[in-house]
Amino acid sequence: MNIEISRLSNGLTIVTDPMAQLESAALGIYVNAGTRNEVKRVMGVSHMLEHMAFKGTERRTARDIAEEIEAVGGFLNAYTSREQTAFHARVLKGDVALAVDILADILTSPTFDQTELERERQVVLQEIGQARDTPDDIVFDYLQSTIYPDQPMGWPILGDDDTVSGFTQSDLRDYMGANYRAQGMLLVASGAVDHASIVRLAEEKLGRLRGGAIPQPLPARWGGGDMRKDDDLEQAHLTFAFPGLKQTDPDFYALQVYTTALGGGMSSRLFQEVREKRGLCYTISAFAQSASDSGIVAIYTGTGAAEAGQIAPVVAGEMEALATAPSEAEIGRAKAQLKSGLLMALEKPSNRAEQIAGQMFSYGRVLSPEELTARLEEVDASAVRRIGETLMRSERPAMTSLGPVGALESYDTFARRFGGAVSMRAAE
Amino acid sequence: MNIEISRLSNGLTIVTDPMAQLESAALGIYVNAGTRNEVKRVMGVSHMLEHMAFKGTERRTARDIAEEIEAVGGFLNAYTSREQTAFHARVLKGDVALAVDILADILTSPTFDQTELERERQVVLQEIGQARDTPDDIVFDYLQSTIYPDQPMGWPILGDDDTVSGFTQSDLRDYMGANYRAQGMLLVASGAVDHASIVRLAEEKLGRLRGGAIPQPLPARWGGGDMRKDDDLEQAHLTFAFPGLKQTDPDFYALQVYTTALGGGMSSRLFQEVREKRGLCYTISAFAQSASDSGIVAIYTGTGAAEAGQIAPVVAGEMEALATAPSEAEIGRAKAQLKSGLLMALEKPSNRAEQIAGQMFSYGRVLSPEELTARLEEVDASAVRRIGETLMRSERPAMTSLGPVGALESYDTFARRFGGAVSMRAAE
Numbered sequence: 001m002n003i004e005i006s007r008l009s010n011g012l013t014i015v016t017d018p019m020a021q022l023e024s025a026a027l028g029i030y031v032n033a034g035t036r037n038e039v040k041r042v043m044g045v046s047h048m049l050e051h052m053a054f055k056g057t058e059r060r061t062a063r064d065i066a067e068e069i070e071a072v073g074g075f076l077n078a079y080t081s082r083e084q085t086a087f088h089a090r091v092l093k094g095d096v097a098l099a100v101d102i103l104a105d106i107l108t109s110p111t112f113d114q115t116e117l118e119r120e121r122q123v124v125l126q127e128i129g130q131a132r133d134t135p136d137d138i139v140f141d142y143l144q145s146t147i148y149p150d151q152p153m154g155w156p157i158l159g160d161d162d163t164v165s166g167f168t169q170s171d172l173r174d175y176m177g178a179n180y181r182a183q184g185m186l187l188v189a190s191g192a193v194d195h196a197s198i199v200r201l202a203e204e205k206l207g208r209l210r211g212g213a214i215p216q217p218l219p220a221r222w223g224g225g226d227m228r229k230d231d232d233l234e235q236a237h238l239t240f241a242f243p244g245l246k247q248t249d250p251d252f253y254a255l256q257v258y259t260t261a262l263g264g265g266m267s268s269r270l271f272q273e274v275r276e277k278r279g280l281c282y283t284i285s286a287f288a289q290s291a292s293d294s295g296i297v298a299i300y301t302g303t304g305a306a307e308a309g310q311i312a313p314v315v316a317g318e319m320e321a322l323a324t325a326p327s328e329a330e331i332g333r334a335k336a337q338l339k340s341g342l343l344m345a346l347e348k349p350s351n352r353a354e355q356i357a358g359q360m361f362s363y364g365r366v367l368s369p370e371e372l373t374a375r376l377e378e379v380d381a382s383a384v385r386r387i388g389e390t391l392m393r394s395e396r397p398a399m400t401s402l403g404p405v406g407a408l409e410s411y412d413t414f415a416r417r418f419g420g421a422v423s424m425r426a427a428e
Numbered sequence: 429m430n431i432e433i434s435r436l437s438n439g440l441t442i443v444t445d446p447m448a449q450l451e452s453a454a455l456g457i458y459v460n461a462g463t464r465n466e467v468k469r470v471m472g473v474s475h476m477l478e479h480m481a482f483k484g485t486e487r488r489t490a491r492d493i494a495e496e497i498e499a500v501g502g503f504l505n506a507y508t509s510r511e512q513t514a515f516h517a518r519v520l521k522g523d524v525a526l527a528v529d530i531l532a533d534i535l536t537s538p539t540f541d542q543t544e545l546e547r548e549r550q551v552v553l554q555e556i557g558q559a560r561d562t563p564d565d566i567v568f569d570y571l572q573s574t575i576y577p578d579q580p581m582g583w584p585i586l587g588d589d590d591t592v593s594g595f596t597q598s599d600l601r602d603y604m605g606a607n608y609r610a611q612g613m614l615l616v617a618s619g620a621v622d623h624a625s626i627v628r629l630a631e632e633k634l635g636r637l638r639g640g641a642i643p644q645p646l647p648a649r650w651g652g653g654d655m656r657k658d659d660d661l662e663q664a665h666l667t668f669a670f671p672g673l674k675q676t677d678p679d680f681y682a683l684q685v686y687t688t689a690l691g692g693g694m695s696s697r698l699f700q701e702v703r704e705k706r707g708l709c710y711t712i713s714a715f716a717q718s719a720s721d722s723g724i725v726a727i728y729t730g731t732g733a734a735e736a737g738q739i740a741p742v743v744a745g746e747m748e749a750l751a752t753a754p755s756e757a758e759i760g761r762a763k764a765q766l767k768s769g770l771l772m773a774l775e776k777p778s779n780r781a782e783q784i785a786g787q788m789f790s791y792g793r794v795l796s797p798e799e800l801t802a803r804l805e806e807v808d809a810s811a812v813r814r815i816g817e818t819l820m821r822s823e824r825p826a827m828t829s830l831g832p833v834g835a836l837e838s839y840d841t842f843a844r845r846f847g848g849a850v851s852m853r854a855a856e
Contacts, residue, residue, distance in 0.1 A: 020449070021448070021449055022775060023771055023775075024768070024771060024772050024775065054694075062704060063695070063700060063704070065694075066693070066694035066695035066699075066700070066704075067695045067757070067761065069694075070693050070694065070695040070761045070764065070765055071695075071757070071760060071761045071764060072764055072768070073764035073765045073766075073767055073768030073769070074768065075693075075765075075768075076694065090768075090772060091768070092768050092771065118707075119704070119705070119706070119707040120707065121707070122707030122708070123703055123707050123709070123710055124710075125732075126663070126707075126708070126709050126710040126730070126731060126732060126735075127710035129662040129663045129710075129730070129732055130662070130663055130710050130711065130730050132662040132663075133563050133564075133661050133662045133663050133665075133730070133831075134562070135561050232660075233561050234557040234558070234560040234561045235554070235557045235558055235560075235561050237561075265494070265498050265503075266482075266493075266494035266497075266498065266504065267491070267494035267495045267498040267499075271494075272491060272494070275551055276490060276491070276494075276547070277547070278547070279546075279547040279548065279549070279550030279551050279554075280550070280554070281551070281554050282551055282552075282554040282555035282557075282558050283558065302554070302557070302558050302561070303554060304553075304554060304557055307554075329495070329499070332499060333495065333498045333499045336498065336499055336500055336501035337498055337501050337503075338501075339501055340452070340500075340501025340502065340503075340518075340519070340520050341501070343451055343452060343520065344452050344518060347450060347451075347452065347775075347776070347777075348775070348776060349775075403561075
């Protein structure tokens with residue numbers, strides 16, 4: 001990698017990552033603010049703003065934005081997460097300047113036109129409806145609110161029907177004014193790009209972004225407990241979760257190895273035990289999700305009504321076995337999978353831009369593939385065991401479910417498998 | 429591209445597509461048989477075979493297969509479509525030989541062990557359950573069976589609870605014996621690969637695959653009509669479809685331009701009219717799906733109960749407008765999007781292997797990016813108009829829906845917009 005980093009006087013950071021031989025580029029403006037930066041009255045405003053940025057600027061109508069990028073065969077998209085909002089483009093190399101111009105335009109001069117706002121509100125309400133028809137989305141919304149009760153970290157990214165119906169132009173402007181500050185923003189470009197040109201473009205197009213202090217979100221507070229909804233679905237959608245690690249934790253890579261060995265691939269313990277040996281599900285996976293100050297380790301599966309009672313004990317049993325006696329072979333496989341995943345991701349410019357943005361926000365620098373590989377290499381059985389033992393002592397795991405969940409064991413029974421203090425929380 | 433093609437004496441075709449600078453490779457064995465090659469009693473057997481190939485060979489248990497590939501950080505996967513079944517791997521360059529060995533092993537020496545079959549049957553039943561909780565999967569199963577009634581082309585790829593419960597070892601062996609013949613199979617390798625080594629490996633590992641004639645599926649017969657299911661979902665999931673073109677039709681690229689202009693991106697007619705102007709949905713798209721002897725043009729959207737009545741007339745109206753007066757600008761944008769999509773896809777080895785396999789099955793050769801670009805360039809307004817006019821004369825479009833669909837117009841009303849003869853078909 002041939003990373004170059006520059007900073008504009010307003011604080012905006014520019015990272016370029018040229019890839020020889022490529023005919024295209026991936027560019028993104030990444031904003032260090034998302035759902036966590038909201039107050040309750042405007043829950044979902046980060047996501048609404050992400051939509052409204054595309055709905056017209058001082059120089060371009062919504063239709064102009066769509067037509068200009070697609071006229072050169074480019075793709076423009078965006079997403080909102082709990083801590084970040086990203087606006088990104090894929091273009092052929094001759095169109096990099098246009099991509100920067102459009103991305104900068106929608107983030108510096110959006111008009112938040114009232115008529116467009118009314119229409120886009122309907123679109124987001126439809127998006128919420130679509131999520132409601134996706135049980136493996138809902139069960140994760142349950143999980144987030146069970147883990148982080150009564151705090152922005154636990155809110156649904158889309159907001160809800162009430163808040164979305166109420167957004168005003170000022171809500172968007174206030175949120176943007178407070179959170180879209182140059183110090184908390186990155187322009188990242190991977191692929192057929194050149195540092196000097198990107199910096200020149202950024203100076204011209206993003207130099208007037210406001211600097212100043214960025215409000216910090218409140219620390220995440222783990223709640224945990226149970227949320228189950230008995231519903232007329234085909235499958236019982238289940239999650240189990242435990243406190244994990246923040247992104248910069250020294251054990252971050254050991255945790256990745258742990259979750260990969262637990263439920264990251266075909267040879268993982270959960271896949272082998274739950275799907276291959278018992279035939280209880282089609283999908284089961286474990287993963288670690290890390291934020292700036294906190295993290296979770298979660299397991300998801302979808303299973304039948306009759307099978308729903310059998311999953312939780314197996315999950316707890318495999319977690320215990322992995323905490324007690326991780327094998328050298330399974331740790332080797334997990335490390336090999338993570339390493340090759342990392343190397344293969346380097347072949348795609350959009351993955352690289354994404355990864356660079358994440359590292360810049362977490363570490364303030366870009367970690368080289370060699371450094372990442374070395375960190376992975378260091379992980380050994382004792383580190384995995386240490387992670388596993390800590391998880392087995394989780395005092396208040398979280399457990400959410402949706403569908404025919406009658407056979408699922410009680411929260412008390414499940415939590416006791418992890419030796420923590422237990423008290424029931426009302427189901428939705 | 430630097431394609432090399434060889435053929436073994438049994439008829440197996442080997443295509444290599446080396447990509448300089450890559451540290452990894454994508455390999456696949458593609459079989460020219462899928463759901464269409466089934467008889468009704470064993471509906472879903474192609475997909476069951478795809479699963480069972482991973483469940484043990486003469487040399488490897490199911491667990492060995494998973495562990496061996498993941499020990500080197502590789503990924504193994506497979507999928508079944510109506511005309512093909514693919515088994516593919518992603519590995520670092522040093523592990524290409526292992527990938528070929530495993531892929532060849534699971535396709536030449538699977539044991540279809542009875543105990544594994546009983547377990548995997550349960551997994552596939554869970555997979556069917558998961559699909560039933562995914563309304564935008566189901567509504568496409570409805571579409572396929574409405575377009576192609578009472579024929580293999582219209583069957584669900586997964587089969588149903590009955591057929592999956594009944595599969596025997598002989599069903600798998602019979603199907604494999606008839607359809608997995610060297611003449612109908614391709615080994616494609618893109619990325620860090622070398623032709624001579626791949627051919628040598630193929631000779632050693634796949635040389636004993638049986639040759640001989642491959643049964644041809646029956647021609648697809650368009651039925652069309654209406655299938656709607658009023659259900660307690662949040663959104664009405666709607667599809668509309670029209671007879672399209674087979675893969676080798678000279679107008680194939682004109683049709684791609686047409687569907688892209690109709691509903692392929694943010695600047696497309698349907699996105700602008702249905703989502704941006706009216707706020708009726710979050711997702712709407714149009715696409716062409718082409719098979720060896722037939723094809724469909726389809727539109728999908730998810731919308732609210734109240735909005736469900738407004739979509740069909742807008743879809744028909746935009747199709748008519750595009751058939752009557754396609755603008756040079758929209759045609760230019762669609763061509764630019766398709767061209768850049770094509771160039772960007774070339775940057776990823778798994779996309780390339782996939783695309784090469786498709787072209788080999790359709791055309792018996794690999795189309796160069798220059799040829800593809802030239803075919804796209806040739807498309808002009810008159811070709812798009814011709815496509816549009818033909819679609820407007822569709823005699824028996826298909827229309828399927830699931831969810832709160834009470835407001836959706838009748839099939840007769842919809843079909844009359846396309847000027848065809850009309851008769852109602854019973855809803856499910």
